[in-house]
Amino acid sequence: MARISEIEEDGGDPTLKAVFDRQREMFGGLLNPTKVMAHCPPILRAAQLLGASIEQSGQLPKALLPLVYVRVATINGCPF
Numbered sequence: 001m002a003r004i005s006e007i008e009e010d011g012g013d014p015t016l017k018a019v020f021d022r023q024r025e026m027f028g029g030l031l032n033p034t035k036v037m038a039h040c041p042p043i044l045r046a047a048q049l050l051g052a053s054i055e056q057s058g059q060l061p062k063a064l065l066p067l068v069y070v071r072v073a074t075i076n077g078c079p080f
Contacts (some may be wrong), residue, residue: 006035010044019048032078 008030010016016038023030037044055065073079 004036004039007038008035013041015045019044037079 007016010020016036019034019038020030023034034044037047053063054060060068
């Protein structure tokens with residue numbers, strides 16, 4: 001049983017609406033970390049900006065990023 005409830009509706013929050021719409025379009029649903037971080041939209045937005053910054057930094061080759069994502073998902077026992 002989850003100890004933190006998951007939020008699946010944006011409740012009219014524009015930050016959550018944008019994030020939720022994008023993830024539903026990309027993945028067909030919401031990712032679990034998003035549903036948990038949705039309790040605090042500013043933290044959710046900051047976490048997304050951090051991820052985007054890592055991708056845009058050029059520190060990792062673009063072709064390597066999907067492999068990193070798959071590996072992290074595998075380590076965490078999550079489907080990708």
